[in-house]
Amino acid sequence: MKSTMMLAILLLLTSTTAVGGEIFGTLSEGTKAVDAGVKVQISIAQKTYQAETDKFGSYRVIVKESGKCTLTVHYKDQSPVFQIVSYDKARRYDLVLETKDGTYFLRRK
Secondary structure (H helix, E strand, O other), X not given: OHHHHHHHHHHHHHOOOOOOEEEEEEEXXXXXXXXXXXXXXXXXXXXXXXXXXXXXXXXXXEEOOOEEEEEEEEEOOEOOEEEEEEOOOOEEXXXXXXXXXXXXXXXXX
């Protein structure tokens, strides 16, 4: 019994898991957080990951790949994009939606 338990512990300690990086942050329009349910989409290597904001404008997306990504926010019938980088560790992107000539764009807070 002890040898089985030791073997299980050894396997858990030496096994590798493919865990991607987390991209998270907040999304606001000016100084006010966006409403819950705003779709945030991250595209990398012909794959797409998505999430929705909560009531505080926060979002969280797990991306399995590392590298340059495109973050798209679907907001008020528009889809502004922002270039980000995914790492194998968590990365925070607090973004602000601003308008110019009626068109939304994203910038870092």
